[in-house]
Every structure is written in C-alpha cells, then in structure tokens.
Amino acid sequence: MIVKLAWRNIWRSPIRSFVVMGSVIVGVWSLVVILSYSYGVVNGYVKNAISNQTSHIQIHHPSFGDDMDIAFTLPENSTLDSSSSMGGFSYSKRAVVSGMISTTKGARGVTIKAIEPEKEKAVTTMHTEIVEGEYLTEDKKNQLILGASLAEKLGLKVRKKAVIQFQDKEGNVIAGSFRVVGIFDSGNRLIDDAQIYIKKGDLENLIGTATTHEMAVLLSDPDELGSVQQALTAAFPDLQVESYREISPDVKLYETQIGTSSMIFITIFMLALIFGIINTMLMAILERTRELGMLMSIGMNKIRLFFMIVLETVFLACIGAPFGLFIGWLTVKYFAKNGFDLSAFADGLKQFNIESIIYPSIEPTLFFQLSLGVIITAILASIYPALRAIRLRPVEAIRKL
Amino acid sequence: MRVIKASQLKKTYNPKGIAVEALKGVDLNIDKGEFTAIVGPSGSGKTTLLNIIGGLDRPSSGQIMVNNTDITSLTENKLIDFRKENIGFVFQAYNLIPVLTAKENVEFVMLLQGTSEKERNARTESLLKAVGLEDKIDKRPGELSGGQQQRVAVARALAPKPSFILADEPTANLDSQSTANLLDMMLALNKEEGVTFVFSTHDQRVIDRARRVVTLEDGLIVSDVTR
Numbered sequence: 189m190i191v192k193l194a195w196r197n198i199w200r201s202p203i204r205s206f207v208v209m210g211s212v213i214v215g216v217w218s219l220v221v222i223l224s225y226s227y228g229v230v231n232g233y234v235k236n237a238i239s240n241q242t243s244h245i246q247i248h249h250p251s252f253g254d255d256m257d258i259a260f261t262l263p264e265n266s267t268l269d270s271s272s273s274m275g276g277f278s279y280s281k282r283a284v285v286s287g288m289i290s291t292t293k294g295a296r297g298v299t300i301k302a303i304e305p306e307k308e309k310a311v312t313t314m315h316t317e318i319v320e321g322e323y324l325t326e327d328k329k330n331q332l333i334l335g336a337s338l339a340e341k342l343g344l345k346v347r348k349k350a351v352i353q354f355q356d357k358e359g360n361v362i363a364g365s366f367r368v369v370g371i372f373d374s375g376n377r378l379i380d381d382a383q384i385y386i387k388k389g390d391l392e393n394l395i396g397t398a399t400t401h402e403m404a405v406l407l408s409d410p411d412e413l414g415s416v417q418q419a420l421t422a423a424f425p426d427l428q429v430e431s432y433r434e435i436s437p438d439v440k441l442y443e444t445q446i447g448t449s450s451m452i453f454i455t456i457f458m459l460a461l462i463f464g465i466i467n468t469m470l471m472a473i474l475e476r477t478r479e480l481g482m483l484m485s486i487g488m489n490k491i492r493l494f495f496m497i498v499l500e501t502v503f504l505a506c507i508g509a510p511f512g513l514f515i516g517w518l519t520v521k522y523f524a525k526n527g528f529d530l531s532a533f534a535d536g537l538k539q540f541n542i543e544s545i546i547y548p549s550i551e552p553t554l555f556f557q558l559s560l561g562v563i564i565t566a567i568l569a570s571i572y573p574a575l576r577a578i579r580l581r582p583v584e585a586i587r588k589l
Numbered sequence: 590m591r592v593i594k595a596s597q598l599k600k601t602y603n604p605k606g607i608a609v610e611a612l613k614g615v616d617l618n619i620d621k622g623e624f625t626a627i628v629g630p631s632g633s634g635k636t637t638l639l640n641i642i643g644g645l646d647r648p649s650s651g652q653i654m655v656n657n658t659d660i661t662s663l664t665e666n667k668l669i670d671f672r673k674e675n676i677g678f679v680f681q682a683y684n685l686i687p688v689l690t691a692k693e694n695v696e697f698v699m700l701l702q703g704t705s706e707k708e709r710n711a712r713t714e715s716l717l718k719a720v721g722l723e724d725k726i727d728k729r730p731g732e733l734s735g736g737q738q739q740r741v742a743v744a745r746a747l748a749p750k751p752s753f754i755l756a757d758e759p760t761a762n763l764d765s766q767s768t769a770n771l772l773d774m775m776l777a778l779n780k781e782e783g784v785t786f787v788f789s790t791h792d793q794r795v796i797d798r799a800r801r802v803v804t805l806e807d808g809l810i811v812s813d814v815t816r
C-alpha cells in the first residue's frame with residue numbers, strides 16, 4: 189500500500205517529476221558517454237602500448253633494469269614452450285643496448301633494439317608502421333629502421349647510412365655501419381625519437397657472442413595474463429617476469445586513474461542531483477502538509493511515513509536511470525562501431541599517444557556503478573525531506589485547514 | 590460505557606510569548622452511543638478540545654481518559670497507534686488521500702492494521718454502502734463532490750472500528766442539502782450501529798439535530814443539554 193501510494197504520489201505534479209527524471213536521464217546519459225569515451229581513450233592507449241612497446245609480459249635478467257647494462261643477459265637456452273597450463277602466446281627474443289646513432293648531421297643517444305624480424309612480427313606491430321622503405325629483412329646485413337622524427341633530425345633517408353655505437357661489457361666501444369631500410373611512424377614519440385631497430389644477428393656479430401636481454405610475450409587471450417605470468421615466474425625462478433603494468437607504470441596509472449576519475453565524475457553528478465531532488469521533495473512535502481498531518485492523525489506512524497517519502501524519492505530518481513543508461517548505451521554502441529573521429533586534433537593527441545579515432549568501450553561495471561550511484565543518491569537525498577515530514581506535528585499541519 | 594472522560598482540561602498557547610488560554614478547565618464525559626455537538630462562538634476552544642480528546646494535541650494540565658487509557662501519558666509513537674485503533678477522525682477538508690480511490694481510502698487504516706484482505710473487502714464494501722456510495726468505489730476524491738468526500742471520510746473513519754468518531758466542523762464546507770444528507774447518514778449510523786459521534790459545528794441546523802449539545806464559551810463549558 190505504501191509502495192502504491194508512493195508511486196502514485198510522484199505523478200501528482202508530473203511536470204516537476206519529469207524535470208527530475210529528465211535531469212537524471214541527461215546526467216546518466218552524458219556520464220555513460222563521457223566515461224565510455226574515456227575508457228575508449230585509455231583502452232586505446234593501453235592497447236597501443238602493448239602492441240608496440242611492452243607486449244603483455246617481458247622477461248629480463250633481474251639486474252638488467254633501467255640501466256640496460258649489456259652484461260645482464262638471459263641464459264641462451266631459455267625458451268618458452270606453450271605448456272599445457274598456459275593459453276596460446278607468441279614471443280620474441282631481443283638484445284637491447286643503449287648506444288648512439290650518428291650521421292654527419294649529428295648524433296643521438298638511442299635504445300638499440302636488436303630483434304628477430306620474423307618472430308617480432310607476431311609480437312609487435314612495428315612491421316605495420318613502416319611509412320617509407322620496408323621492414324627489416326633477412327637478405328642483407330646491417331639493416332636499420334628508425335622513426336620518422338629521428339630520421340629527420342639526423343638527415344637520414346632510406347638507403348642512407350648511419351653509424352651505431354655502444355659499449356660492450358668490458359667498456360670497449362663497438363661501432364658498426366648500418367643502412368636505413370625503412371622509416372616507421374608508430375604514433376608514439378617515445379619510440380619514434382629514441383628507439384632504433386636492427387637485426388639481432390647483426391648485433392651479435394659485432395659483439396661476438398649470442399646475446400639476449402629480453403623476451404617479450406604476447407598472449408592470445410589478455411585475460412590469462414595473471415596465470416601465464418605466474419607460470420613463467422615458476423619456470424624461470426632466477427629471472428624477472430613482469431607484466432605490462434609493471435613495465436610501464438604510466439599504463440597502470442592510466443588504468444587506475446580512469447577508475448578514479450569515473451568515481452569523481454559520478455560523485456559530482458550525484459551531488460548536483462542530490463540538491464535537485466531535495467528541493468523537489470521539500471516542495472512536495474510542503475504542498476502536502478495537511479495531507480501528511482491527516483495521515484499521521486489517522487494512524488500512519490513515523491516509520492511508515494519516512495519510508496513512504498524515501499520510496500517516493502527513490503522512484504522519482506530511479507525511473508529516469510534506465511532510460512539514461514539505454515540512450516547512453518545506444519550512443520556508445522554507435523560510436524563503438526563508427527569510431528569517434530578526432531583526427532582534426534590528431535597532432536596534439538599524438539603527444540599523449542592517444543589514437544585519433546576513439547572507439548568508446550562499454551564497460552558493464554560502469555552501468556552497475558551508475559545505477560548504484562543513482563539509488564544511493566536518491567536515498568541520501570530522501571533523508572532530509574523525510575525527516576522534515578515526520579517532524580510535522582499533526583495539530584499544526586491540520587490547523588492550516 | 591464511558592469512552593471519554595476529561596477532567597479539568599486546560600490549554601494555554603504561547604505564540605510569541607503572549608499566553609492565550611484556549612481551555613480554562615473543561616470537564617466532559619461522553620458515553621458510548623452518544624451523538625454530541627460541541628458548539629460555541631469562534632475562538633471558544635472547540636477545535637482545541639477536540640484535538641486534545643483525539644490525542645492530536647496535549648493539554649497544559651488536566652487529565653484525559655479515552656477507553657480508560659490516560660492518553661497524556663502515551664509517547665508520540667504510542668499515541669499514533671492509539672489513534673489508529675481507537676479514534677476515527679473526520680476533518681473539515683483534506684480528509685482523503687487524493688491519489689487513492691474511495692475504496693483504497695477506506696481500506697487504508699485497515700491495511701495499516703494488517704486486516705486480512707477478505708475482511709477488508711467486505712468491510713469496505715459494507716461501509717461504502719452504508720454511506721450511500723457503493724457506486725463510487727473506484728472514484729478518486731477529485732471526482733467526488735464535497736458531500737460525497739465527507740461521506741467517504743466517515744466511512745474511512747469507521748473502518749478500523751473505533752470507539753468513537755471525532756469530527757471538527759465536518760459540514761463547514763458543504764451546502765445545505767449535502768449537510769442534511771451527511772447528518773442523516775451519521776444519525777442512521779448512530780441509531781442502527783451505535784456509532785458514537787462527537788463533532789463541532791457552527792451550523793444551527795446541525796445543532797438542532799444533535800441529541801446532546803455542549804456549549805463552549807471562552808474556554809469553558811457554559812451549558813450541556815441532552816434532549
């Protein structure tokens with residue numbers, strides 16, 4: 189009965205109720221869109237980072253660390269077998285040294301990544317990002333590919349030569365002459381400006397021994413990250429097995445940040461909504477003073493009265509939510525399919541490694557969070573009006589007759 | 590059987606520090622089956638007295654026993670329950686819940702009491718019949734005339750089987766025909782079912798039909814006539 193009464197009460201001033209519902213719809217809808225959009229940005233960023241930087245998992249010598257000391261190599265016999273406990277994955281071995289690339293126009297400190305070109309294709313997307321020339325091939329020795337921005341600074345073009353230098357583990361400088369076969373544009377300044385790629389065999393020829401510093405693993409199913417990482421850690425107790433979150437703290441930061449910022453957005457929305465609802469409910473109670481006094485006179489107790497006002501508020505606030513969620517879902521679905529084209533701002537976005545076409549992603553948890561947010565908002569907003577209602581004294585309320 | 594026993598009721602209001610003595614020591618006893626009008630000039634204390642008898646307000650001093658319960662000793666929440674079980678109210682206006690139908694309004698207190706659906710339906714039907722509104726069962730108050738609304742209010746007040754019904758100027762907003770009809774109905778209920786009514790009024794035609802007339806003046810009972 190109280191439920192029925194509360195439900196009918198919200199339709200007493202339809203316009204006022206529609207205003208509240210409308211604001212819930214607009215609020216929920218825009219939050220779904222904004223937040224899905226930000227999830228899209230972050231997912232795009234993370235996907236980017238995984239596909240051309242970190243892969244899902246990397247294995248290093250525990251002392252290799254940030255210094256990238258050439259001495260800390262992986263044992264040459266370490267191989268990864270797709271054992272039964274792990275799902276499918278691909279991996280590549282790399283030698284990674286810091287060194288210098290120089291031409292007549294200048295010299296730059298760079299990270300030299302010496303890769304096995306064919307195996308690398310299964311792990312990173314570098315081979316798809318060649319904008320001039322071609323990817324590393326097996327046929328000729330001492331091939332080099334580098335980023336477009338770095339090439340420009342060094343005055344390098346395809347077929348031109350550059351000298352690459354680095355120190356071996358005794359500190360002797362080793363140098364080699366390499367020919368540019370391709371120029372890439374990965375969309376990531378950090379890579380384009382500061383990483384060059386050569387073949388692992390060429391580097392080993394210069395050093396004189398087989399050298400592997402890094403194994404990068406790309407999983408077919410990202411959800412298996414935890415279990416595969418565990419299995420690999422067990423298989424290589426002496427090595428450091430890190431996930432992309434550990435390798436690239438900014439990725440982890442983004443991932444947690446998006447959670448935090450969606451909570452902040454939701455909170456702001458809730459606060460705005462709370463005041464709107466409180467105001468509406470206070471008006472509704474003021475208008476119904478006599479009726480509420482009458483209800484108390486004939487025996488409706490305070491608990492029921494309180495409950496009725498809370499229910500009214502919850503109904504009022506919650507009717508709009510599913511509509512907002514639905515329109516939001518439609519909007520996001522549309523953009524998830526067609527992409528949200530930001531190419532007009534592509535240059536600026538590139539600095540932040542953000543893709544120029546955003547595909548908002550629908551997070552089911554977001555829908556859950558928003559629904560919960562609206563319900564909590566409604567309950568919070570109902571408390572004050574409900575207290576006001578039960579504090580009415582029936583005689584005074586009725587005197588207003 | 591005595592349903593109301595008020596002794597030395599005093600009530601002083603203190604708006605903005607100025608004391609107003611609305612009741613100055615009222616003794617009043619009402620027995621089951623009475624049909625009593627409380628009359629008197631405006632400001633004489635009729636509403637104040639009815640509110641105190643009904644447990645809506647508390648006296649400044651004095652005692653009020655309703656069904657042998659000292660209602661001044663009850664807490665606010667107990668008082669609400671006491672009203673629900675023992676007293677039926679009919680106000681001058683705004684008696685009904687506008688979003689509920691006549692039937693739902695009459696049912697309302699029975700629902701609060703947890704009466705079974707079968708009993709509720711039977712009682713609602715017979716009450717609406719008793720007040721002559723069996724054909725308006727599913728109408729909302731807004732679709733009923735003032736007189737019809739007051740009849741529904743009487744039916745609603747009777748629903749929980751209270752020991753008496755308090756009505757503060759129940760006919761004040763009605764035309765003379767509706768007033769006469771409502772009074773006919775109240776008298777019939779009184780005669781046939783023994784329902785006890787205590788009501789205030791200004792209307793001479795209503796006063797003429799009351800069996801007992803208690804006159805208040807300036808917060809005191811100046812005459813108490815039973816015909």
Ligand SMILES: Nc1ncnc2c1ncn2[C@@H]1O[C@H](COP(=O)(O)OP(=O)(O)OP(=O)(O)O)[C@@H](O)[C@H]1O
Nearest residue numbers: 602603604609611630631632633634635636637638
């Ligand atoms: N809440 C209040 N605060 C202050 N004074 C009040 C209050 N209620 C009533 N009074 C005063 O108490 C006195 C009695 O009022 P009451 O309403 O009981 O009279 P009444 O006989 O019902 O009058 P009426 O016929 O106009 O309804 C009046 O002087 C009134 O002004």
Ligand SMILES: [Mg+2]
Nearest residue numbers: 635636637757
């Ligand atoms: Mg009065």
